[in-house]
Amino acid sequence: MEDHIGTEKIVHGQHWGTLHGGYFSDPAMARPLIETAKGILAKSPADVVVDLGGGTGFLLNQLVSHEIGADVELVNVDCSEAQLDLIDKNSISSVCTSLGEFRRNAIATEQKRFFFLMRSVLHYLGENGVTPLLRHLRDQAREGEFFLHQSASFDNKEEAACLNALYRHMRTHKWYPTVDDLKKRLADSGWRVTATIPAPSLILTSDDLGRRYVLETNDLDRIRDKMAGAFVEMNSVFRITPSGFHANLHYQIYTCVAVPL
Numbered sequence: 001m002e003d004h005i006g007t008e009k010i011v012h013g014q015h016w017g018t019l020h021g022g023y024f025s026d027p028a029m030a031r032p033l034i035e036t037a038k039g040i041l042a043k044s045p046a047d048v049v050v051d052l053g054g055g056t057g058f059l060l061n062q063l064v065s066h067e068i069g070a071d072v073e074l075v076n077v078d079c080s081e082a083q084l085d086l087i088d089k090n091s092i093s094s095v096c097t098s099l100g101e102f103r104r105n106a107i108a109t110e111q112k113r114f115f116f117l118m119r120s121v122l123h124y125l126g127e128n129g130v131t132p133l134l135r136h137l138r139d140q141a142r143e144g145e146f147f148l149h150q151s152a153s154f155d156n157k158e159e160a161a162c163l164n165a166l167y168r169h170m171r172t173h174k175w176y177p178t179v180d181d182l183k184k185r186l187a188d189s190g191w192r193v194t195a196t197i198p199a200p201s202l203i204l205t206s207d208d209l210g211r212r213y214v215l216e217t218n219d220l221d222r223i224r225d226k227m228a229g230a231f232v233e234m235n236s237v238f239r240i241t242p243s244g245f246h247a248n249l250h251y252q253i254y255t256c257v258a259v260p261l
Contacts, residue, residue, distance in 0.1 A: 021203065024120070025058055027065075029200045033119060033150045033253055034062045036197070040146050040255065041068060046115035048073045048108045052099055052137070052149075053121035055080070057087035060117075064091050075107050099133060104140040114141065118149035120202075120251070122182075127175040130182075134189035141258040147191055150199050150253045153179045154237070159250070162227075162234045166247055169223040170213045179252055191256040199251035206244030220244055 023029050041049075049068075051060050054076040063074065074091060078084050079098045087094055095107060099121070104114065116137065125133050137147065153176060154160040160178050167174045177185070183193050206220045215223075224245050231238050237248045 021208075023200075023202050024055070027062060030059060030062055030119075032197065032199050033117075033148070034059070034066060036253055036255065037063065037115075037117060037148055038066055038068060040148060041072075041115060044115075044144075044146060045113070046072060046145075047112035048075060049115045049117060050075045050077060050107060052077050052102065052116060052118040053124075054078055054117070055083040057084075057092045057094075059119060060092050061088060064088075073108065073112075077102055100136060102136075102140065114145050116141065116145070116147040116149075118147070118151075120150060120152060122149070122151045123174045123176055125175075126173040127177075130175070130177070131185050131189060134185055134191065138190035138258055138261070143258050143260055145258045147256040147258065148253070149256070150251050151182060152176050152202075152249050153182045153252050154250055155179060159234065159237045162231045162237050163247060163249065165230060166223070166227055166238065169226055170209060170215060170219075172213060176249075182252075182254070186254065186256055190259055190261050192259045193254055193256050195255040197253050199253050201251060202249040204247040204249055206241075206246070209247075 049060065049063065049072055051057070051074075054060060055078055057076045060074045060076055074093070076084065076087055076092050076094045077097060077099065078094070079096065081096055084094045084096055095102070104110075108114070122130050122133070141147065154163065155178065157178055160176050163176045167176075179196065183196075186193050206224065209215065210217075210220050224240065227238060227245065228240050237250070239246055
């Protein structure tokens with residue numbers, strides 16, 4: 001996964017909390033995911049909560065603020081040292097590694113029960129990398145353990161194709177599935193999806209995307225023109241603005257349980 005981050009490290013660290021209007025540091029945006037996590041943990045307690053690709057530790061801090069963590073070990077796994085440098089080390093421990101290299105036994109003993117958490121990570125792996133990662137994560141889980149993730153995914157192929165075209169024009173490897181496709185990949189990887197609920201969408205402005213992916217004004221103008229020509233009636237996910245463009249990244253929260261392999 002680290003290879004897919006590339007130039008995005010420019011927005012890691014102190015800049016991360018302000019990116020995209022502060023979406024990833026806004027408790028209101030995270031509330032549906034946190035409330036879902038609380039509900040699962042209330043019924044199926046865990047010894048260890050692992051945030052996979054957890055960045056600055058924001059989600060784990062939210063769990064602490066909701067009085068989860070006193071009897072649970074909180075572990076943030078991320079491959080960016082700049083992100084991990086910002087975690088609250090008093091309540092959260094960290095492991096600096098890629099998700100492909102993540103190993104359960106590097107965090108806790110086999111007897112401990114894990115709860116896996118993730119937000120806005122799977123798209124980093126690209127179309128060919130999502131399923132192998134899901135299978136790897138299933139290999140790290142015990143039967144009956146939960147994997148709760150908020151992942152960008154779309155209701156239909158046309159919307160997914162629109163966003164995937166945008167990211168290709170920005171010269172990134174990111175890839176977005178449909179909801180049905182992601183559910184199938186999860187099932188094929190040993191995860192039973194027990195529920196899906198929508199999470200707040202993320203508005204991506206061309207200015208923010210230019211900053212994140214190191215794009216010049218002429219790059220953004222070129223992308224705007226190409227997208228306008230190819231996707232003229234996709235206002236649900238992409239629209240032209242007077243100064244650039246906006247894209248709408250749709251999220252779903254997937255509650256998954258590890259089933260026998």
